[in-house]
Amino acid sequence: MTNRPTPGTHPLDHLVLPTGSLEVARARLSSLGFVVAPTGIHPFGTENCCVFLTDGTYLEPLAIGNEQAAINATAAGNVFVARDRLYRDSRGDEGFSAVVLGTDNADADHARFVDAGLSAGDMLSFSRAFTDTSGKSDTASFKLAFAATRGATDAFLFACQRINAPMVDRAALQAHANGASGILEVVAVSDQPAGQISLISAAVNDPTADGQGGAFLLPNATLSVLDPRSFTARFGFPVGSSTKLCFMAIVFAVRSIDATSSLLAANAIQHDIAGTDIVVRPASGQGAAFIFREIP
Structure with missing residues (x-):
């Protein structure tokens, strides 16, 4: 094995950390010396309070903000919410459920996962508002392709294509004590x-x-x-x-x-x-x- 990745290997994008409460997550992460972003609300019942790092990666503490919306999303085939529920049912509301890889072609990733028998379900496209520490807002849009082994509940991975990256200044969010x-x-x-x-x-x-x-x-x-x-x-x-x-x-x-x-x-x-x-x-x-x- 070489000490360099193979050309074309996806980079780490972010990590999903389920939590029972964003307030608890925000307090804990702040005490660890991290700057925590304002709450972001997904259109399918989940919400987050991210920690952004200067290398372009980030942590995504994830909570259920609207239980009924999450239930409805799962019933409609939303893999992101369904996998979050599987994790919580298996290991509880606190943990580390997913590693997310950056991609410029989530459709191709989904096709590879299907061919390999490793697809965790349908792709997901969505947008949400993003706000920086000064209150400036923009819209973030994503396309996701999911991978998991059959019967797995403790972990999954997915490829994340950033369709629209927010045009906001993250410098203050990346200045961690x-x-x-x-x-x-x-x-x-x-x-x-x-x-x-x-x-x-x-x-x-x-x-x-x-x-x-x-x-x-x-x-x-x-x-x-x-x-x-x-x-x-x-x-x-x-x-x-x-x-x-x-x-x-x-x-x-x-x-x-x-x-x-x-x-x-x-x-x-x-x-x-x-x-x-x-x-x-x-x-x-x-x-x-x-x-x-x-x-x-």
Whole structure:
């Protein structure tokens, strides 16, 4: 395996973190030193409060804002809402349900997923309003194509084509007190890591990816799949119940590990040291383990 992604491999776009309450998520993420965007409302019952990073990736804490609208959307075949419900029914309202890859042709991705027997359902196109910290608004539009293995409820992946990117200034939303500038790695756990190669290689659009060493190289990050023992050895805490595939941790690049540690201590955030990393275990409103790593 080379140390570079195969040409054409999709980049990491964002991560979906289900939560029972955006208020709880906003408070938790703020205490971790992140700037949290104003609430965004989807037209199908869900809502979010995103954390945007300067590398172009972002976190999407996701809650149910309108239960009846979400029920109606699921009944109408909305895969995004249906997969969110499957995750919550399986693992509860707090967690890390999906890895999202950037694409410029979601239709082609959907066709590949169907051909590979990995499509999670119909594509989804939608628009929603986006507001920056100054109150300026624009419309964000997306087209999504979904991938998952048969019977999976703990995790899915999807390709996201940004049809219209909001013309707003995100600089203030990206100035995080903890110094986070981007996502270096996403870590998943599986009882059978090798069994996830076909799904992940299809989702990231790299048919040559073999997951050697548990790592799939993207243009802007690494997606790692570890067995439970390896995850615990690396990060210092157990993963819980067995799973085919579950996203568990996010590794962030920060400017100064000392500054990040001081901020966490000042905000009474319990954290551990694993080698040169700061590890903050999952909590309500956080969903995944957050790992902070200093990158010069």
